[in-house]
Amino acid sequence: MADVNRGNRPLSPHLQIYRPQLTSITSILTRITGNALIVASILIVWWFLAAATGPDYFAVADGVLRSWFGKLVFFGSVWAVWYHFLAGIRHLIYDSGRGLDIETAEKLGWTCIIGSVLLTVITFVIL
Template identity: 75%
Template sequence: MADVKRVERPLSPHLQIYRPQLTSITSILTRITGNALIVAVILVAWWLLAAATSPDYFDFANAVVTSWFGKLVFLGSIWAVWYHYLAGLRHLYFDAGKGLEIKTAEKLGMGVIIGSVVLTIITIILV
């Protein structure tokens, strides 16, 4: 049998040679924000159920919702809603067959990230 020389190389893209693209990061963030919004929905549902249960239980739930944890969850949720909304609009644009060039897709990705932060700040100021 012949001797086979094996080449030492990674079998798949490795973090040393692979750099995540903005388009992949924005796609992953869209999925993360969609799932993270479930935490806020559960917190709001729990708060409403506590309000319907008893004053003591509502006081406990309200203390959690108005604590630093609750405020952090809702602040993140404001950003997640705006990000998810803008990413959805970008996706609809892609579905129309437009903006699929790499440069355009990257610009739209940056627009979604920057737009979601700006809209979050505006929402916090107005509310």
């Protein structure tokens, strides 16, 4: 039997030498924005249910959504929608078999990040 010293080895050596890449970060960010949009959707549904329930309960929900916290959530949600949209287009490009080389994949990643910020600013300028 092999002499294996299990006590002195790290559990995940790849985590010590792995350097996050733009493509992995943007992929993880796509998942995070998708889940964050669920939270924003729940707040919107809560606001609608409060409106249907009565004026007192609606005042509470409306006060939360109009507070700095609500504005921050919705600002982040607008960015998340744009980012998730652009990342979806990026994945459609990947699914067609294009853009899979490292240089193009990084360009598409930066396009998602910069494009989502620009589209968010444009959205708030228009509104």
